[in-house]
Structures are given as C-alpha cells and as structure tokens.
Amino acid sequence: MRLRKRRERMELESAQIDMTSMMDVVFIMLIFFIVTTSFVKEAGIEINRPAASTAQRQELANIMIAVSDAGAIWIDGRQVDIRAVRANVERLRAENPEGSVVIQADEASRTGILIQVMDQVRQAGVQNVAVAASRP
Incomplete structure (x- = not known):
C-alpha cells in the first residue's frame, strides 16, 4: 500500500x-x-507646429526642445532657462552622441527665442539641428 x-x-x-x-x-x-529599444524623449508640452509643405521626418532625433508661445523652453519634461539649454544639451548629447536635436517651436512663439535656443545648441557642439514642422 x-x-x-x-x-x-x-x-x-x-x-x-x-x-x-x-x-x-x-x-x-x-x-x-x-x-x-530606442525611447523617444518628448519635450514636455504640447505645441502647435507651423505647417511646411517640405517637412521631412528626422529619424535620429533624440533631444527634443520645445518653445511655447509664451517663450518658455522645455527640455526632457522640465522647463529650463535659456542659459541652461547648453548644459542640458551637452548632458543629453553625452548619453547619445549620434543623435540630433529637434526644436519644436510653437507657431506663435517669437523668432528671437528660437534663434537663441539654436545658438545655445550649436555652442553645445551639435551641428545637426532641425526645426519641427507639420505637413499641411
């Protein structure tokens, strides 16, 4: 048993x-x-992109910078001052040296702030800078 x-x-x-x-x-x-998996880092706010018939998709964009209609600058989900853009881009560029920068400027934002942001990005050593637009 x-x-x-x-x-x-x-x-x-x-x-x-x-x-x-x-x-x-x-x-x-x-x-x-x-x-x-490559993760897309969003800038942190929703913006109204200007329309452009020649807009092209940027594949290796890993640093997203948003400029709101009020002139606020957002990187990686945080609002930053114009003087901190260069340091933030250098930090994010160290994580992925092959990527590029895409600036998402609201269509109602001032051109002067966009130019200042582009200047800070280029001072950080990034030459591949694009401005986001949507197709009409």
Whole structure:
C-alpha cells in the first residue's frame, strides 16, 4: 500500500513541466528588447507646429526642445532657462552622441527665442539641428 502511494506520488511529480529554463529565456528576451529599444524623449508640452509643405521626418532625433508661445523652453519634461539649454544639451548629447536635436517651436512663439535656443545648441557642439514642422 505504501509502495503504491509512493509510486503514484513520484509519477505525479515527474509529470510536471520544469518552467525554470523557459522563465530564464523569457527574462533574457525581455532584457534584450529593453536594451535595444530606442525611447523617444518628448519635450514636455504640447505645441502647435507651423505647417511646411517640405517637412521631412528626422529619424535620429533624440533631444527634443520645445518653445511655447509664451517663450518658455522645455527640455526632457522640465522647463529650463535659456542659459541652461547648453548644459542640458551637452548632458543629453553625452548619453547619445549620434543623435540630433529637434526644436519644436510653437507657431506663435517669437523668432528671437528660437534663434537663441539654436545658438545655445550649436555652442553645445551639435551641428545637426532641425526645426519641427507639420505637413499641411
């Protein structure tokens, strides 16, 4: 009797699937996808982009700077002063040296602030600067 119960218990234990190796594979795949995914960093505010019929998509834009209609400058979800744009761009550029900068200026923003932001970005060593526009 004891031998029969023991044999039945061993058969039940051996019928279970070992999930350890499958969980390891899933975990490694998850890490792979997290590392290889490029995240788009938004500037932090919604703006009304001006329309341009020749607008082109910028693929490697990883630094987004927004200029609101009131003249506020937003980088990486935070409002910054014009004097802090260069330091922020240098910091973000150190994280991804291959990327470029896209300035999202509201259509009602002042051109002078846009030029100051572009100047700060170029002083930070970035030559690939684009101004965002939407197609009409």
